[in-house]
Each structure stands twice: as structure tokens, then as C-alpha cells.
Amino acid sequence: MTDLIDDLKWRGLISQTTDEKELREALKKPITLYLGTDPTAPSIHVGNLVVLLVLRRFQLAGHHTLPLIGGATGLVGDPSGKNEERTLNTTDVVEQWVKRMTAQLSKFMDFETKVNPAKMVNNLDWTAPMSAIEFLRDIGKHFSINQMLNKDSVSTRLEKDGISYTEFSYQVLQSMDFLELYRSYNCTLQIGGSDQWGNITAGLDLIRRAEGGSAHALTVPLLTKADGSKFGKTAGGAVWIDPEMTSPYAFFQYWLNSDDKDVIKFLKVFSFKSREEIEALEKTHNENPGAREAHRELARELTSLVHSPEIAQRVEAAARALFGQGDITELDEATLSAALAELPRTQVKSGEEIPTWVDLLAATGVVDSKSAARRIVKEGGAYLNNEKISGEDFRLEKSHFLCGKYAVLRKGKRDLAAVELI
Template sequence: MNLLEDLRWRGLISQSTDESALQEALKKPITLYIGFDPTAASLHVGNLVVLLVLRRFQLAGHNPIALVGGATGLVGDPSGRNEERTLNSNDTVAEWVSNIREQVSSFLDFDKGPNKAQVVNNLDWTSPLSAIEFLRDIGKHFSVNQMLAKDSVSSRLESGGISYTEFSYQVLQSLDFLELYRRYQCTLQLGGSDQWGNIVAGLDLIRRVEGGSGHALTIPLLTKSDGSKFGKTASGSIWLEASMTSPYAFFQYWLNTDDKDVIKFLKVFSFKSHQEISELEKAHDANPGMREAHRALARELTSLVHSSEIAERVEEAARALFGQGDLGSLDEATLAGALSELPRITIKSGESIPTWVDLLAATGVVDSKSAARRIVKEGGAYLNNAKVESEDFALQKSDFLCGKYALLRKGKRDLAAVELL
């Protein structure tokens, strides 16, 4: 199966300018790119969809460029939004550009072989341009009528309007494609399906200015089977940066994938072969409760984003939280990440430490202290996975793991944390 056939099997092709022509072009190594705007301090799992497609092209022998939008990030992309973005300061965008450059560098090979990857910043060719040069040399090639007809613009006009700043985003993105075509003979741009209009505008600019041609390939925007937005939880976005989403929370996000979505997500994110995914699908259909496919997904993605060592540690932490491993063997960072997702209360150093019953009630895991006492009587009360036998049991400082954390458990699955400050 060739690259495009594989992408289609994985559900990763939405639109293409001419798929047969692209298929022919891919018989030899080509240069392609994807752009990432610095709209936050980190990429999120939604960005991972297209970033991993870029990785698939490199593994197939092609030359990938990851463009970080130091210029376009100062302007704001109107796609998929009903209101203007808040413009960030130059210093903030520059810091985010640096973060994202580092992140994308961990997914591509920059050192070996003839098709080593590159990371570029569109501020490098945009900032030297004067306004007059931009309008005369680039702007003159754009029809306002055609720009108004683009979905991202027309939807904004219908919802209340769009500023000239965001209206000009399409021109800047097109300039990127033109510059990469000139500098690196880049002939393919990848992007989310909401970027189709901007990408084909770049192809048109290449044709008008250089008399050249290229290709566009878009990737569907990923959705969950229940209609909710992919990459979002009750606590917010799932980020690739460990300080913004802990590796434990990252692992759990994939582990908690809906049964209806897990095979689809394996196809989109995993680098397992078709046969391996097919075998996981059969195992999942035969016994969904084993969650074999979910664990394979969580292990691979956590290893890819954070490292295989961290993936092993957070999986060990997940087992330990539910009494299937040794909590005391966890390092402080892994333990803190695992407990960060739980209901918790804090106790300041020097304050008296309440009883287990008081603490569990205070976390909200049970409705009242009487309910907590009943849990103790029924044998379902645990501190750090050790059974609590007395309603009056009070924690000691020695009970706090790493000198800071204690795990309360009711029954098999209801957990809460206590942090000693």
C-alpha cells in the first residue's frame, strides 16, 4: 500500500487538488510543509493529527518542513472562529514560537539521510517587507471577490464581521507557500480541512508569480463519536507540554477514549501496521473490558510525546493508584501528576491533621462524615492502598508519600488526594 492509500485507510485525507497527479509526484522525493501558528505556549493533541502526517511523509522518504508562524501568529487566523482573536505581544509570540519549534523538532528527524527535516519561521521573510512592497508585489495578485467567498471569511461576515488584520491572513499564508516554493522547491502544503481556501490561494499565488505548480492535501478535523470536540476535557485542552498537561493526565486521556473511537484514533495517531491495528480491533471487539486497544494507544502516544520511560512510569502510577502497584516506588513528579487529577484538599505544615473520615468527607468523595464512617465499617477505606480499620484513624506526617502526598480511596475506584504544604 502506498503512502496516499495508507493515509486514506487511516481516514487522513479530506481534500486534494489532484490526487492522481500527487500520486505521480510522490514516486520521487518531494518537499512539503505544514504551518503551526503560536496561539498558545504549547501545541495540543489536535495539532498532533497533522504533525504526525508530516512524520509519515518523512518516513516515506519525503522532505518535511515544519513552519512556525512567527508572523501569522501576530495576525490571527479567522478559520473556525466567530470572533476576532486577542492579539498577543511580540515578546509573547516570540516565546511561543521558540516553544513550538522545540516541540515539533522531537517528532521529525533533523540529523540523518537526504530527507532530513527543517523548521522555519515565516517572520524571517515577512518582517523585512515594507507595507508598500507587500501590497504591490503580493497583494495585487489577490481578488477581493475571491477572498470574500472563502468559507473562513464568509462565515465571519455572516456572524458580525472581520477585521482587515484577520482578512489579510490568507495573503500571508499564501506568501509562505510562495517563499518555501522559491527557497526549497516545496510543492505540497498539508493542513487541516479548514485551511483548504488558504492553501489553494497559495497555489494560485505560485502560479501567478513564478508560473509554477504544486499540490494541496488537507486532513479531516478529528471529532469524537459523541459529537464533542476532540482534544478537550472538562479541565481544558490536552497539551503536549508536560507542565501544562501532566504525562499522567495525557496517558489517562487516551486510556479513557470512548470504545467507539479507539480504533479510529489508533489509525490516526499510531504508527502500528494495518495488521497490528486489525488484531487490536479484533481483541477489542471480542472483549472491550480488557481495554487492550486503549492501552496500546495510550502507551504509544505517551511514549511518542514524552518518552517510553515516562510512559512506563505513568502506567505504573495508574496501576498503583488502584492498589495494583507500589505507591511508594513512584517518584515525586510522577506521583504529583497522577494525583493532580483527583479531588484534593491541602493541609498547611503545622496544622493538625484531621482523621481519615474528616478528610474523605472534605474532598467531596462522600456526602458526609457518617457516610465515610460507614465506608470504614464496611472495609472499603484505604490510605495509600492500606486498609483503614478505625473511624478515628488520623494521618501522621510519616503517612505522606514523598513527604507531601497521601492517597485516600473509597472502595475500588473512588480516589482523593491530600497534600501537605
């Protein structure tokens, strides 16, 4: 079990620990640990997966895991990483998000195994019954305002626009979670992102003051991309786990389009492949980066994990089919629609005469003019649904629309556009 720390280090998944030597010693036997996730949106996103999959690694190593959903802390708002107050969501909204998150977490943690099942907990269960007087007398008395003011998440806000008492109290609530789990489950380790270090160590102090006990903390570095941009963001916003918010096709493409400089790092962080398997992919990648095999393995594994192996196969087939490496007519409407969602497009109305291929390509903006589109046809680089177009006056018909709705134009090998029949 102590090999787990070495593996996490190799994967770049350890930022800080309270005492690595003592933690290694503790991990020689199964321990109980927890990770808290607040319901701040209708879905978790790929950024949440960084630490969540660390929790999964602990479970696979034989440790007892408590995924905690912040039904209470989600109503308050964590100041970490924020320069201004969060908008407080209603109780009903947070309750709905808690239900959605509960279902999503079941994809990544094993709650069914008889040997070592994960156990879901919600901090609203022990926070809601507590009165304000009990909170202040039993929990608040253990906190020093001076120490709380020195926490990075608080001091940063105080230097700018200030912080409300509500968000200032967040670290007290999170610390109470650690104390509650320590008492109820003998939980002796909390993990989280590196921005949570102050909140986690405050929990350690509370356990020491209230129970005379000791526990451990481990944080994971916040992930950034090679170009310095924030991980998990695209031009369209966050990359979500919910297929209604980020389609499986777009999810697959996010990983497939990873920067060459990032792909091995992402494999270490997100993949459950062994060190030997990842090092073999790294060798292949360095020898022939154009083949993008490491990218494909990353996209396959993550899409299979988040959605399903069947969906991963389907969206990969769609990606290949769009570029003439498969039968585009076999794609179902939902997959085809998701695959075309980010492409330049134009629309034609049902019942009206459908324009020529040249007119449509120009209308999508892929080329600057109709003359440029005509030149593509003359040079043999014009395709409709992966079939070559040979005449400049070629006009689309209703039968050309896949699923009765979409037609795919291609210029050369890589430039795609969509036509939608409305």
C-alpha cells in the same frame, strides 16, 4: 511511496486533495512539502498533532518536509474557525512562543538524519524584510477581492460581526509562504487541516499567476469525538504538549480514558503501528473491551512520543499503583502530585492533630457523611495508601504521608481521594 495515500485514506486522514491521480503520480518520486503552524499559545496541543504526524508520515515515506513556524502569520491571526477577531499578541510574546514551538517540533520531525532531514523554516524570515509597497505590488496584484470574499473563513465572518483588514490579509500572507517555498525549495505540496483549504488553494493560484507553475494541496479532516465534543479538550481546557501545562500523567490518562467508540480511530490517526497491528488491537478490543488494551497501547505510544518512553512507563506505573496494582510508596513526588491533581482532596495543617480516616474521607466529598464513611470501614472497603483500614477511629500520622506530603484514600476499588499536608 504511492502506498502512502492508501495508508492515509485507511487512517481517515484525507479530507480533500486538488487532484488525487496527479498527486499519486508525483509521489512516485520524493517531493518537498510543508505544513504551517502558527504560534498562538505557549505550546502546541494534541489537536496540532493530527496534521503534524501526517507530515511525519511523509518524511518516513522518503519525502522532503518543511515544518513552517508562522513567526509572521502568528502576529496577524488566522480567521479560520473564529467568529470574532483574535487578540493580537506582542512581538516579544510571539517570539518566545516561536522558540518554544521550535523545540517542541523537534520531538516529532527528524532533523538529524543524514538521509532525509526535515528543515525548519520561519515565514518571518522572508516577510519582515519586505516593504508594504513591495507586498502590494509583487503579491497583492495577483489576488482578486471577489475570490477572497468567497472563502468560507471570510464569508462566515462577514455574515456576523465583520472582519478586519488584518485578518482578511491572512490568506495573502499564507499564499506568499507557499510561493516562497515553491521558489526556494521546489515545494509542490502544502498540507493542513480542512479549515485551511481556502488558504491553501489561494497559494496554488498565486504560484500559477506569479510563476506559471502548479502544485498540490491535501487537507486532513478536523477530528471530533464520538460524543460530538471537540477533540483535545477536557474540563480543565486543552491538552498541551508542554509538561508544565498538561502533566505527563494527565496526558496519559487523557488517552487511556478515550471513549470505546474512539480508541481505534485514535490509533489510526496518531499511532505509527502498522495496519495489521491496529487491526489486531481492534479485534482484541471488540472481544474484550473491558481489558482496555487498545486504550493502554494508545496512551503508551503517545506519551512515549511526546514525553519519553521512560516517563510513559513511570506514569503508567503510577496509575496502576493508585489502584493497588503496584507499590505506591515508590512514586516520586512530581509523579504522585500529578496523579493526585484531579482527585477530590482535603488539606490538613502541619503541627495540628490529623483527623481520622473517616473524617478525612467525608471532608473530600467522596461520601455524603461521616456515617457513610464509617459504613465503608465496616464493610471492608476502606484503604489508606492501598493498605486496608479496619477501625473506624483510625487516625493518620505524619508517617502516612507519601513524600512527606500526600496520603491516598480509597473507597472500594475505584473511588480515590487525596489528603495534602500543608
